[in-house]
Amino acid sequence: MIGKLWPLLIGFCIWAAAFVGLYGLQALGCVWGWPEALHRGVLVGVCVFTLAVLLVLLRWQFRAYTANPVAIDRAGLWLTVAAILASVVIFVPSLFLSLCV
């Protein structure tokens, strides 16, 4: 059942996984005493990877929608766009804010 609703859920599920991953890695890096360059590099890497996955997903959803325009798919497309924007706004502090203070 949930499988048929996947266009609505997939974008933000990826966002949620990245959100939890970043929050966890931020804490682990501090506890394990990672050098700042490594710590920030890992976090930025997760951000970039998340955005790349979301962009690929968006492209795929766009193609699927143009081939067979269904209202649910259109809503899913916009939700993936929203997930990309949310990822940019929420994850961008990984680039510059202090990591463990």
Place this chain on the structure above:
Amino acid sequence: MSPIGLHKALNKIWATPPGWGRLSAVNHNILGKRFMVLALVFFTIGGVLAMLIRAQLATPNSAFIGPELYNQIFTMHGTVMMFLFAIPMFEGLAIYMLPKLLGARDLAFPRLTAYGFWCYLFGGTILIIAMLAGYAPNAGWFMYTPLSSGTYSPGINADVWLLGITFVEISAVTAAVELVVTILKMRAPGMSLTRMPIFGWYMLVTAGMMLIGFPPLILGSILLELERAFDLPFFDPTRGGDPLLWQHLFWLFGHPEVYIIFLPAAGVLSTMIPTFARRPLLGYNAIIVAIVAMAFLSFGLWVHHMFTVGIPHLALAFFSAASALVAIPTAVQIFAWIGTLASGRPKFDIPMLYVVGFFIVFVCGGLTGVMLAMVPFNSQAHDSYFVVAHLHYVLVGGFVFPMLAALYYWLPHFTGRRSVYGLSIPAFWLILIGFNLTFFLMHLTGLMGMPRRISTYPSNWGWDWLNLLSSVGGFLMTMGFALVLIDIIMQFRFGRRAGRNPWKARTLEWAMPTPAPPYNFVAIPEINARADDLDIDALGGELAGGRGYLAFPRADRQETLGVDMMTGEPDQVIILPQPSFLPLWTALATAAFFLGLLFKVYWIVPVATVAVVILFFLWTRPLGARRNMGAIEIGQGRAVPADGEVKDNVTYWASLSGIAVDATLYASLLFGALYLAVIAPGWAEPLPATNWLPAIALATAIASLALARRAEISNAKGVSPAPMLLLATCVGIATTLILVMGMAIIPHPTSHANLALRFVLLAYCAVHSAVAALLALHAWLRCRGGFVSSVRATDLRVTRVWTDYAAIVQVPLWAVLLMLSGGGLR
């Protein structure tokens, strides 16, 4: 058959018996109204508590209420309003209204609705009786540790909260499961998801959020009760625990909870505003996108309640940005409503007064929410009256005002009568003015430094007149609510007859007589357009005349239709259970379980557990058939199978929804284990390694899984699955015993959180192995009773799903046990 004849015949099948038989009610009309009436009773109690708070704070150095009683009163005010009013109120509205909006005759699991209602009543009653006896919770409605831990709250007060609220939350979880399944599977034929009325979308998203949002709170309550009752130190920093774990678990629930409360109210607005604007809702698709986005984002905000606990800047920034961002999908809805009104031909009536009140109050609350999302401002305003003002603007603006609008909008549906306007208008103005006088001024008292939860204050700090005016406003608002109550009574007594569709609405709930008959629709309609833009006056006449699906009584069965989730094509006839006392007895046994824990009479707990299991076994006795029925005629020249003979039925999907709840609880527990392993103090000392019993349990759980799957395959081939099921039961019991042995040989689990975590993780897996064994036993009994065939295989599918789950949860168990044996992640 004539329309009157049809009505009488259907009414006979769907009616609830009179007298004591009313306690056996399972019909959603009755239970929805009971939920709402009980929620209003609790709202009144919460309101009286608020008046006591305002009486105490009206003047400085007040001796009206002492600090201990004041602590109980403000704790109970928050608890009652959040858990006993807001959530059950929208649940009641959804239980009553959703089947009507969707074109169904009832919800998917009527007895579960009744069980949820009794749990709500009994759980709420425990809290209120405790308060009257002077043992109310007193550590604040979010029960922060260590204040709520045994050391600082040694009495029964905190246990009342933890156990009472967990008892009440059973009703929230059961409601969520059945709302999700009902919305996806029980719509009128032709009502594809994209034709669903917008309220259906709102409730689908809300119920989905409830499935994920409530388990962290339930887990937190279980862990804290385990700490208080059995000294397992999850939140004790002297023994490897961490009080902040409670805050994480609470707010993982607590912040999505705000949106869980707001979204149904927003759904009400999206349903009413088009009626009064006399045009379809603007931006239907944009609203769907907005509410799904809002649901996800709302789970990424919880730490904004914890900005001042000492979290690194980067983590603060994640939650601050998410907290600000969630305003955007909220704004999309606000602009859609304004656009609908602006582009329509709005007419004003009582519900619209409250809609306007909502706009004013909620937008203010949203703006102060964005202010509080900013870390520097939050650090200044934290735990001050500014936060009290903000949360009341959001919750009263975002829930109470829309619910008052809904009350006036749908009261003709409950009563069949129109409002008596003489009282409605002054009531609105008293509430609006009283509310703003009370709470707007609290922004100022907060900015002037008044902390929340103080029982009194000195007279020379400049807060005197603000508090006095807030108290005056509070009493004005109470007068307004009293007038609303009188107005409702007047409407029942003196209101003029309303007719079928008094507001000229275009949604299905008005296409039936009012008050609604127990079966809702004489005939279930075929929907060919978006279901919030229908010609209701024409449709109502057609349905009353029996033109539609299932427009006939058959074999005294309560029948409604199940449809394909996406397209709305009918694919099954759902045969619903008749009125039954079993939900009441099961809830009473559940109450005995919780009371045994509360009063520490622990011998009652296993007895009550066995009673609950036996009673749930009895639930399935009247369900199912001993022969295959094949395709059943549903009218309009069509025939579909009964629900027991299709794979895609509501029972199966309810099991999956239940697993979603359970898996979220387990994920929260794993999060707790990882959190303590990374963050908590006192993890340096060496601890004993894990024993190997969980590895044996994993092997037996996989064997049980294989047997359950084998049983299903055998059954599909026409071979009796009974031997395999009996074997799966035995292996499941063996798995449970092995895990219990694993728990028993953990040395001193009270000595350190590391060992307590191992103990509780093993307990979780043992409980689930026991559940899988019980389901296999139940499926075996159903086979023996002749209820299972190669077509009627729901019992086997449900058993297989839960056996799979019981095995899968042991994989992360093993990994986490190894991690804990290694002393955590440091």
